[in-house]
Amino acid sequence: MASSSKTEQKKMLILKSSEEEEFEIEESIAVQSGTIKNMVEDDFTLIPLPNVDTETLIKIIKYMKKHGEKTKSNEKDIEEFDKEFVKKSFTELKELVLAANYLHITSLIDLLCQAFADRIKNKSVKAIREIFGIPNDFTPEEEAEVYEQHKWAHEEGKEHIDHSAY
Amino acid sequence: MKEQRVDEVEDQISKLPEPILHHFMGLLLAKDAARMSTLSKTWYAAWSSLPYLNFGDRFFYREVRGRWILSENIQELVHIVDQTLANRKKHKISVQKFWLKVPSSYRMSSSYVHNWIKILVTSNIKELILKVGESDSSFDSLPEELFVAEGLNILNLRGFKLELPLHHGIKFSSLRNLRLTDTYLDEKLVQDLCASCVCLEKLRLSCCRGLASLQIAASLLKLKTVWLCCLPELQIVDIAAPYLENVYIESQLWNLQVVKITCSKSLKTLYIVDVYVTDGWLKDLLVNQPKLECLSLSGCLKLQAIKISSDRLKYLALSWCLELIDVELETPNLTHFRCECDENLPTLKLMKASVFLVVELEFSLTNILDSHWYSVLMKFLGNFKQSKAIKLDCCGKNGIVIPKHMRENLVPPLYGTNTNWHIIFNTFGDCSLMDILDSLLWISPQIDTLTFVRESNLNSTLKFIYEDASAEGCLNSWNELFDYRRRKELHLLAGDDEEAIADIEKLLMVSLLFGAFKEV
Numbered sequence: 001m002a003s004s005s006k007t008e009q010k011k012m013l014i015l016k017s018s019e020e021e022e023f024e025i026e027e028s029i030a031v032q033s034g035t036i037k038n039m040v041e042d043d044f045t046l047i048p049l050p051n052v053d054t055e056t057l058i059k060i061i062k063y064m065k066k067h068g069e070k071t072k073s074n075e076k077d078i079e080e081f082d083k084e085f086v087k088k089s090f091t092e093l094k095e096l097v098l099a100a101n102y103l104h105i106t107s108l109i110d111l112l113c114q115a116f117a118d119r120i121k122n123k124s125v126k127a128i129r130e131i132f133g134i135p136n137d138f139t140p141e142e143e144a145e146v147y148e149q150h151k152w153a154h155e156e157g158k159e160h161i162d163h164s165a166y
Numbered sequence: 167m168k169e170q171r172v173d174e175v176e177d178q179i180s181k182l183p184e185p186i187l188h189h190f191m192g193l194l195l196a197k198d199a200a201r202m203s204t205l206s207k208t209w210y211a212a213w214s215s216l217p218y219l220n221f222g223d224r225f226f227y228r229e230v231r232g233r234w235i236l237s238e239n240i241q242e243l244v245h246i247v248d249q250t251l252a253n254r255k256k257h258k259i260s261v262q263k264f265w266l267k268v269p270s271s272y273r274m275s276s277s278y279v280h281n282w283i284k285i286l287v288t289s290n291i292k293e294l295i296l297k298v299g300e301s302d303s304s305f306d307s308l309p310e311e312l313f314v315a316e317g318l319n320i321l322n323l324r325g326f327k328l329e330l331p332l333h334h335g336i337k338f339s340s341l342r343n344l345r346l347t348d349t350y351l352d353e354k355l356v357q358d359l360c361a362s363c364v365c366l367e368k369l370r371l372s373c374c375r376g377l378a379s380l381q382i383a384a385s386l387l388k389l390k391t392v393w394l395c396c397l398p399e400l401q402i403v404d405i406a407a408p409y410l411e412n413v414y415i416e417s418q419l420w421n422l423q424v425v426k427i428t429c430s431k432s433l434k435t436l437y438i439v440d441v442y443v444t445d446g447w448l449k450d451l452l453v454n455q456p457k458l459e460c461l462s463l464s465g466c467l468k469l470q471a472i473k474i475s476s477d478r479l480k481y482l483a484l485s486w487c488l489e490l491i492d493v494e495l496e497t498p499n500l501t502h503f504r505c506e507c508d509e510n511l512p513t514l515k516l517m518k519a520s521v522f523l524v525v526e527l528e529f530s531l532t533n534i535l536d537s538h539w540y541s542v543l544m545k546f547l548g549n550f551k552q553s554k555a556i557k558l559d560c561c562g563k564n565g566i567v568i569p570k571h572m573r574e575n576l577v578p579p580l581y582g583t584n585t586n587w588h589i590i591f592n593t594f595g596d597c598s599l600m601d602i603l604d605s606l607l608w609i610s611p612q613i614d615t616l617t618f619v620r621e622s623n624l625n626s627t628l629k630f631i632y633e634d635a636s637a638e639g640c641l642n643s644w645n646e647l648f649d650y651r652r653r654k655e656l657h658l659l660a661g662d663d664e665e666a667i668a669d670i671e672k673l674l675m676v677s678l679l680f681g682a683f684k685e686v
Contacts, residue, residue, distance in 0.1 A: 063465075152200075
C-alpha cells in the first residue's frame with residue numbers, strides 16, 4: 001500500500017481506476033465521496049475503484065476538485081461549470097451516474113439526474129430504451145396491458161415526440 | 167468504445183437503487199414518468215411506487231394553433247388523477263409531491279380538487295403546487311383539511327381564496343416555503359400564518375388581494391426571504407422578522423406608502439420598485455443594515471440625494487429614480503454598478519470602488535442632446551477610471567457620440583486608463599459604428615477592448631494591444647490610429663457580426679501601412 005505524502009500539510013490519497021491507473025487527490029476533496037470517506041476512516045490511503053474506469057474517474061476528480069473549492073462567492077462559477085460538465089454524450093453520462101452512485105457523491109447524482117431528465121423529456125419510449133439500454137422483459141400481452149393502463153401518457157397530441165437516441 | 171446494444175448485461179441503469187430512479191423520475195412530468203413504465207418491469211415498479219406526481223401545468227390543457235385551451239375530456243383526465251392516487255393508496259405509497267394546474271371551479275367542479283387535497287393531506291404530502299388555470303378576478307375555495315397538512319414543506323397556490331378554517335387552527339408547522347399568487351387572503355389569516363409557520367424561510371406573495379396592510383411578525387425566526395410583488399390594495403408593509411436577509415418589494419402603481427423593515431442588522435439584499443421612499447428612509451435603512459450587499463432602487467421617485475458608505479456593498483442599481491440629483495459612493499468592494507435613467511443624469515461621486523467594478527449604463531434619450539448633457543456625461547464617466555469594464559446601452563439619439571465641435575470644451579474622461587467597453591449597438595439609432603468608435607476613442611484613448619453587441623446575439627470584440635505601454639500619444643481619431651501603425655497592433659477577435667467587422671476591416675485596410683493586422 002502506498003504511503004500518504006504530506007504536501008503542504010494536506011493529506012493526499014491515491015485513487016486507482018479499474019484499469020489500474022493511479023491519481024493523487026487531496027483527502028479533503030476526495031471525501032465528497034461517501035464511499036471514499038468510509039475507506040479513509042478505515043485508514044486506507046490507496047483507494048481501489050474497480051467499478052470506475054479511467055476516463056470516468058478523471059471526470060469525477062475534476063468535478064470533486066471544482067466542488068471542493070466551493071465558497072459563497074464562486075457559486076455562479078460553479079453553476080457554469082456544472083452546466084458545461086453535463087454537456088456530454090448519453091454514454092458518458094451513464095458511466096458517470098453509475099460511478100457517482102458507487103462513490104456516493106450525492107450532489108453529482110442530483111446533477112446527472114437533472115441532466116438526464118432535461119434531455120429525455122420528449123423522447124419516445126423506443127429512444128429512451130436505446131439510450132439507457134433497457135431490455136424489454138414484458139411478454140407481448142403484459143406490454144399491451146401496461147400500455148393500456150397508461151394510454152393517457154402515450155398520446156402523441158400536438159407535442160413533438162423525439163425518436164432519436166442522442 | 168463500448169457498443170450500445172440493448173443487452174441485459176449492459177443495463178446497469180435499471181439496477182440503480184430505487185430512490186435514485188425515483189429522484190430521476192420525480193424531475194419529469196407525470197406523463198413522461200408514466201411512459202417509462204412500458205420499458206421493463208423494473209421501471210413499471212418504479213413508476214407505480216413513484217411518490218412524486220408532477221401532472222404539471224398542461225395536464226388539463228391542449229395546444230391548438232399556438233394557444234392553450236381547456237381539453238374537452240375533463241372527466242377522463244379527472245379519472246386519471248383519481249386512479250393514480252388510488253393506486254398509490256392501495257400500495258401504501260405516500261405521495262410526497264403533487265403538482266397540478268386545474269380549470270377554475272365553474273368549468274370543473276371544485277369537489278374534485280377538494281377530494282385530492284384531502285387524500286394528499288392524509289398521505290402526509292410534503293410539496294404541493296396547485297394552480298387554477300384561468301386568471302380572472304374570482305377565487306376558488308380550498309378545503310379546510312389543507313390547513314392540517316403538518317408535513318407540508320412547500321406550498322405553492324395560485325388562484326385560490328385562503329380562509330381561516332372554522333374547526334381548527336392552521337397547522338403548517340413544517341412549512342418552509344410559501345408562495346401565493348393571485349390569492350385572496352386577509353390580515354387575520356396572515357396573522358395566523360405568522361403564528362403557526364414557525365419554520366417558514368421563504369415567503370412570496372404576488373398579485374394577492376385582500377390586504378391593505380401586511381404585518382410579518384417577529385415570531386418568524388427562520389424567515390430569510392420575503393418577496394412582495396404587485397399587491398394592488400397594499401399600502402403598508404411592516405416586516406419585523408428578525409433574521410431577514412433578502413427583501414424584494416415591488417409596489418403596484420406606487421400604492422405602497424409605508425415600508426418598515428426592522429430586522430436586526432441581517433439584511434443582505436434589498437430590491438425596491440416603485441415605492442416613494444425618501445432620502446431619510448434610505449439613510450436610516452443603511453445605518454440599520456450594515457451588512458447590505460445588494461441594493462436596487464427602481465422607480466423611487468422621491469429620492470434626490472443618496473450617500474452610501476459601506477464596506478459590504480457589492481451591487482448597486484439605480485433605475486428610473488428620476489428626481490435623483492446626487493449620488494455619493496464610498497464603497498471599496500462595489501463590483502457592480504448599474505444606472506438606468508433619462509437625460510437627467512445625476513451627479514456621481516465615486517470615491518471608492520473595487521478595481522473589478524463593472525459599470526452598466528442604460529440611457530433612454532428622447533430629447534435633442536446639448537453640450538450640458540455631454541458635459542455631465544463626461545464627468546459621470548470620469549468616475550470609472552479604475553473600473554474593469556463599462557457596458558453601455560444607449561437608446562435613442564447619439565448619446566455617446568460627442569459632436570466634434572463640442573470636444574474642444576471637454577476633457578477625455580478616461581484618458582490614461584485601459585478601459586474595456588461593451589456596447590449594445592442596435593439601439594444607437596441613426597449613428598454608425600464608425601461614429602461610435604470614433605467618439606469612444608476620444609473618450610477613452612487607451613481603450614483596451616471594445617465589444618459590441620448587435621441584435622440576435624451578434625457580437626464582436628476588438629482588442630487593442632499596445633506594444634509600448636506608455637500613454638504617449640493618444641488616439642483622437644481613426645486617422646491617428648493609422649499613424650501609430652508601427653507601435654500598435656490591432657487584433658480583431660473572432661466575432662459573429664460579420665457586417666460590422668467588414669466595416670472596420672474596410673477602414674483599416676485603407677493603408678497597408680498599418681502593418682501588423684491579425685485576425686485571431
